[in-house]
Amino acid sequence: MALNDMIKSSGEWMRGTGPEAEIVISSRVRLARNIRGYRFITKMDAAERGACEALIHQQIQNAKIIQNGMYLQLHKVEGLDRKFLVERHLISKEHEDAQYQRGVAIGDNEAIAIMVNEEDHIRLQVLQSGFQLQEAWKICSKVDDDLEQHLDYSFSPQLGYLTACPTNVGTGMRVSVMLHLPALVLTRHIEKVFQAVAKMNLAVRGLYGEGTEASGHFYQISNQVTLGRTEEEIVSNVEHVIPNIVRYEHNARQTLLAKDRKRLEDRVWRAYGLLKYAQMLPSDEAMMLLSMVRMGVHMGLLKDLTLRTVNELFIFTQPAHLQKLTGKELEASDRDVRRAEFVRAKLNAIKGV
Amino acid sequence: MGMKCEVETCENEATVHLTEIREGKKHEMHLCERCASEKGLPGKSHFSISDLLHGIASQAQAQSQKSKRTRETACPNCGATLSQFQSSGRFGCPECYVTFKDDVQGLVEKIHDSSQHVGKVPRRVSSEISLQKDIRQLQLDLKKAVKREDYEKAAAIRDQIHQLEEQIKLRESAAATPPAAPALPKPERAEKTEKPEEGNPGPKPGGKKKGHSESEGK
Numbered sequence: 132m133a134l135n136d137m138i139k140s141s142g143e144w145m146r147g148t149g150p151e152a153e154i155v156i157s158s159r160v161r162l163a164r165n166i167r168g169y170r171f172i173t174k175m176d177a178a179e180r181g182a183c184e185a186l187i188h189q190q191i192q193n194a195k196i197i198q199n200g201m202y203l204q205l206h207k208v209e210g211l212d213r214k215f216l217v218e219r220h221l222i223s224k225e226h227e228d229a230q231y232q233r234g235v236a237i238g239d240n241e242a243i244a245i246m247v248n249e250e251d252h253i254r255l256q257v258l259q260s261g262f263q264l265q266e267a268w269k270i271c272s273k274v275d276d277d278l279e280q281h282l283d284y285s286f287s288p289q290l291g292y293l294t295a296c297p298t299n300v301g302t303g304m305r306v307s308v309m310l311h312l313p314a315l316v317l318t319r320h321i322e323k324v325f326q327a328v329a330k331m332n333l334a335v336r337g338l339y340g341e342g343t344e345a346s347g348h349f350y351q352i353s354n355q356v357t358l359g360r361t362e363e364e365i366v367s368n369v370e371h372v373i374p375n376i377v378r379y380e381h382n383a384r385q386t387l388l389a390k391d392r393k394r395l396e397d398r399v400w401r402a403y404g405l406l407k408y409a410q411m412l413p414s415d416e417a418m419m420l421l422s423m424v425r426m427g428v429h430m431g432l433l434k435d436l437t438l439r440t441v442n443e444l445f446i447f448t449q450p451a452h453l454q455k456l457t458g459k460e461l462e463a464s465d466r467d468v469r470r471a472e473f474v475r476a477k478l479n480a481i482k483g484v
Numbered sequence: 485m486g487m488k489c490e491v492e493t494c495e496n497e498a499t500v501h502l503t504e505i506r507e508g509k510k511h512e513m514h515l516c517e518r519c520a521s522e523k524g525l526p527g528k529s530h531f532s533i534s535d536l537l538h539g540i541a542s543q544a545q546a547q548s549q550k551s552k553r554t555r556e557t558a559c560p561n562c563g564a565t566l567s568q569f570q571s572s573g574r575f576g577c578p579e580c581y582v583t584f585k586d587d588v589q590g591l592v593e594k595i596h597d598s599s600q601h602v603g604k605v606p607r608r609v610s611s612e613i614s615l616q617k618d619i620r621q622l623q624l625d626l627k628k629a630v631k632r633e634d635y636e637k638a639a640a641i642r643d644q645i646h647q648l649e650e651q652i653k654l655r656e657s658a659a660a661t662p663p664a665a666p667a668l669p670k671p672e673r674a675e676k677t678e679k680p681e682e683g684n685p686g687p688k689p690g691g692k693k694k695g696h697s698e699s700e701g702k
Contacts, residue, residue, distance in 0.1 A: 170561070170576055171576055173564075173576060174577055250574065286605070290592070290599075291604075296574050297595065300581075322517075358596035359597060359598020359601070
């Protein structure tokens with residue numbers, strides 16, 4: 132697999148399949164690991180970073196984890212391609228921005244990604260479409276076991292896996308679920324979700340993780356506690372809260388239909404109309420309009436569109452995706468024109484609406 | 485559901501909950517979105533980990549002033565200081581967990597409400613732990629044997645102990661020679677635990693030799 136082939140598919144996290152996929156976009160498990168005998172990334176010199184990256188790269192290959200995937204040395208990858216990987220949720224923004232020797236291993240359908248020399252030496256993540264936390268954890272733990280055969284991790288019997296930041300120490304595990312919650316936002320009930328989630332010691336974030344806005348009504352729910360609980364407990368903690376939020380969103384959608392069907396239809400169709408005819412579409416606006424359309428499709432208000440098409444529009448209208456599709460870098464205003472063109476072409480190709 | 489905004493003239497529901505630690509004391513605030521933004525607080529219903537970290541790192545700093553160490557005391561393995569940790573929230577190396585143990589213990593407990601790992605253990609470590617357990621048992625048996633002057637038995641047990649210790653050594657040297665890696669320091673024993681099966685009581689007391697990696701001092 133080559134990086135340029137990835138643009139032909141939508142990646143695992145926006146595949147739009149899996150249980151509860153109409154509301155649960157994706158499930159993700161990541162583990163932080165560090166190699167014994169090396170300092171953490173901020174205190175390494177260039178030679179040490181190089182040696183660490185080379186060692187992990189080598190051992191990922193020896194462990195035969197990424198059979199049909201690829202390994203990218205990010206310091207040799209162009210800026211646009213790195214942004215593309217961020218949009219795919221395969222690397223973090225920090226990993227994109229860093230200036231030193233680092234890498235990422237990407238598994239066959241983008242379900243597995245191993246960041247090398249991020250905040251920790253290893254950040255292993257498994258992404259699954261829809262609500263599949265158990266499955267994601269199973270795969271993640273297996274890859275972790277395989278890697279561990281080849282690498283000696285920094286570990287303390289009391290504090291568990293030692294990580295650069297004490298917020299990750301212990302299991303080094305972050306479990307998160309990406310949710311699409313437009314009706315809870317429209318009915319102004321989303322704050323209640325935040326409250327309930329905070330009470331359970333879980334965190335809510337936007338689409339691209341820490342510090343990002345919840346654009347397109349996407350919210351990411353994740354654990355904060357990583358020590359003093361087993362991995363299974365952490366998974367089930369997050370897992371238990373999700374069906375309640377999903378039900379809450381379903382109810383909010385039904386309430387919108389029952390109380391003010393016309394207003395809801397108006398919102399959805401206006402969003403659809405704008406997407407179908409706009410000549411310039413800024414990224415934020417596109418996300419919001421697509422969010423309404425996505426909800427409309429799921430509720431049967433827009434019959435000829437599929438969730439899959441809407442999901443694809445979400446991912447391919449992201450700035451780096453758009454530029455990869457165009458084959459060159461574009462200024463922001465040119466991107467808005469190109470984005471509008473792309474969306475119009477996609478929507479006008481659909482018959483019957 | 486929920487509580488009212490604590491601003492008296494306000495009837496809205498409190499959705500912004502802030503916990504601040506000032507001079508070692510916890511202060512809680514419950515506000516609605518509007519009152520929160522009027523007070524210049526971020527209109528979010530959860531505070532970020534970095535805010536928490538900053539609050540508690542200041543607390544750790546106050547604590548360390550009581551002890552002899554200063555904010556500029558450096559970790560012998562990587563040179564990181566407490567003030568660096570406070571501004572970045574990141575440690576410089578695994579050894580920092582030992583160096584700044586007194587400063588971070590409270591922090592770790594606040595974040596996680598626990599100070600004991602119960603999750604996955606690398607296979608290499610778990611077999612080492614069980615070997616050490618066996619050795620400890622054999623040492624007890626050895627004492628008993630000596631006490632009852634069963635020297636034949638004692639000699640056999642001693643040989644067994646040697647064998648197990650040899651196994652641990654082999655394991656460590658096998659693990660410590662990845663191709664492109666700098667020389668690896670001894671495994672850090674981050675904390676001594678009360679639970680005997682997780683400590684490192686073996687024949688080498690302390691077991692806390694500092695690592696000398698080749699890149700040190702560059």
